[in-house]
Amino acid sequence: MNTLKAGFIGTGVMGKSMALHLLQKYENLSVYTRTKEKAGExxxxxxxxxxxxxxLASKVDILFSIVGYPHDVSEIYFGENGILHNGSEGLIAVDMTTSKPALAQEIFKTAKLNGIHTLDAPVSGGDTGARNGTLSIMVGGDEGVYEKALPYMKAFGSNIRYHGEAGSGQHTKMANQIAIASNMIGVCEALVYARKAGLDLEAVLKTISGGAAGSWSLSNLAPRMVACDFEPGFYVKHFIKDMGIALEEADTMGLALPGLSLAKELYEELSSAGAADDGTQALIKIWNE
Incomplete structure (x- = not known):
């Protein structure tokens, strides 16, 4: 097999595990992150x-990036020491940050002028999916480039799907976050109700997770809520960012999304109370106060 030289930018809660999978499968891997200590492992x-x-972009054939915010994506792609000014012709650059569809399209167009291929490929599955190599990956860009990058994405993803032209991956991730946002309110209210009724919360979760109420959040995050484990698999602050992008996109489409608006308000209240760096399961704190 002709193995491409691979690179990874961003080794945070999810990025580190994703990069480890890539390293274990393909052995050659170059990494960059703003704080070198985070790349120690x-x-x-x-x-x-x-x-x-x-x-990094100048010495690899394919690279993946997952950073915090759209302005971070702009910096690593458009900056003087960024990917687009320094990447070699033919480079495949896959941004896995949840970001703005318009930014993904801008990166795609600029990269094409420089002979660089880009994909927007945000992920879902949190720290658990990253550790287990079972992330869902939503991809936008040229389908031929997607096919070339697919074997590498399989190192850390199990549900990988091509959705169309540049920006389509980001739009799909917005749909994902919209579904999660209202569901998280439901998960919290279900636990609060069960607790008030004097039920065994673990028994309740085992029962309702296997029925029509079942969801990823109910199976993976509700047990953390019960255990008062608020360590981040996905930060509150980043979820607020995602919901903001989704609401902006919905506004341009003339869509009203009241469930998403309520969820964003609740998470902003949670963040203002000092929980911005907690995991999204910390939403239960609002009912626990």
């Missing part, structure tokens, strides 16, 4: 270090 495992996104 990867470097010990055999990854090589790059001092900037541009340096």
């Amino acid at each position: 990867l470097l010990k495992a055999g990854a090589t270090w790059s001092d900037s996104p541009g340096e």
Whole structure:
């Protein structure tokens, strides 16, 4: 098999596990993250270090990035030491950050002028999916480029789907976040109700998770709520960012999304109370107060 030289930018809660899977499967991996210490485990495992996104882009054939916010994506792609100014012709750059569809389209167009191929490929599944290599990946861009990148995405994803032109991956992720937002309110209210009724919460979860109420959040995040485990698999602050993008996109389409609006208000209340760096399951704190 002709193996491409691979790179990874961003080694946070999810990125580190994703990069480890890539390293274990393909062995050659260059990494960059703003805080080098966060890449320590990867470097010990055999990854090589790059001092900037541009340096990394200049020495690999395919790279993946997952950073925090759209402005971080803009910086690593458009900055002087970024991917588009320094990547070699033919490079495949896959951004897995949840970001704005319009930004994905702008990156795609600019990259094409430089002979670089890009995909927008946000992920879902949180820290658990990243650790287990079972992430859902939603991809937009040229289908031929998607086919070339697919074997590498399979290192950390199990539900990978092509959705269309540049920006389509981001639009699909917005649909994903909209579904999760209202569901998280339902999960919290179900637990609060069961507790008030004097029920065994663990028994309730085992029962309702296997029925029509079942969801990823109910199976994976509700047990953390019961255990008062608010460690981040996905940050509250990043979920607020995602919901904001979704509401902006909905507004341009003339759509009203009252469930999403309520969820964003509740998460902003939670963030204002000091929980911005908690996991999204911390929403239960609003009812626990």
